[in-house]
Amino acid sequence: MEILVKKNRKQQIEEKATTLFRERGYAATSMRDLAQVLGIEAASLYSHIKSKEEILQKICFRMADEFFEAWKDVESVQTSASDKISKAAIAHVKVITRNTDASAVFFNEWRHLSEPHLSDFLAMRDDYEGRFIQIIKDGMASGEFEQVDAKFMMLTILSSLNWTHNWYKPGGSLTPKEIGVRLSNLVLNGLKK
Amino acid sequence: MEILVKKNRKQQIEEKATTLFRERGYAATSMRDLAQVLGIEAASLYSHIKSKEEILQKICFRMADEFFEAWKDVESVQTSASDKISKAAIAHVKVITRNTDASAVFFNEWRHLSEPHLSDFLAMRDDYEGRFIQIIKDGMASGEFEQVDAKFMMLTILSSLNWTHNWYKPGGSLTPKEIGVRLSNLVLNGLKK
DNA sequence: ATAATTTGCTAACGAACGTTAGTATGTCTA
């Protein structure tokens, strides 16, 4: 029995869609826009995909997978909370910088997912955020961190990390790792001398 | 000569539109959606407004005005760079928390502005961001701050401040001022003990 | 060589979009 693999054209569609969704937003990107970029008719897209939303789902859940996959670097070793924050920041930023367009779509367009995908997405996000909260709580319990509102702190840290998708350019002076190091350094030690 | 003041209904339209634009995004909100929330027909909206985009413009530029207005608290007194960062954070967060819906639209939907409004908007944003950069540079020059990339730092700080629109709820345990204090404290002193 | 698969087309569907024209009805003001 053969498993059919529509590999090439479908990938191209998803790549171009990612760029367009990032630039114009999901709702403001039409299938005709997407087809034009690919040099085909809009109706032809449906030889490869099921629906417009299917593309968005692929982008969002592939990015979610990447974020979770990268987290393995964080939990692999037993170390201090500071070290874990640093490792998490580096891993997280690495995923974002590896695909800034898809990250932008992931962060900004997920609300256009329909159920049950939307609930699945939010559940994964909660899980991911919970891991950051745990590190912060551990750091407070061990006396390594100041006593703070762990959720507040998680939101603040993640907002800084996530924002990198908005300004990172592959040719820039900072490598993804350096960005992660600097961000975690700011979060841990602050701006003051 | 009479100056006509269409005050009440137009305000209502802008308020409801702000909520919808925040929840669904500008492009995914139809004029019929908006009309339904107001209990009228879509065509009736045009007795009060010129176009859908006019509403977006009003929201975006009113928020911009508010951010600049709040900045006066920051530049009014001669003080240390740390103090200025703290004052700026508090002022900035105060504006956001005063209207979380409009802030969300301001941060997420500005790209749907057409020219020349888009260019005007971006110019204002550059101006605003430049003020943060200047404080950071001053703090480095005086030896108060670590030597860092000022733009990188500005982006990181503002991303944390701006993210508050996503989780702040008026009835919460933290006041807007407390949020500003805690955010600036994290930025200045870090999480480590 | 033949069958299956990939890729794309034209034509069209019903629905939704932002918006305009023209009209009617109250309400406030001169």
Next chain:
DNA sequence: TAGACATACTAACGTTCGTTAGCAAATTAT
């Protein structure tokens, strides 16, 4: 009391939307 104004309506416009049906050619696998 007359005119201006605020508010909302019905009907409709031309356009664009996501998507389907049916067909055709090229490529690939058996």
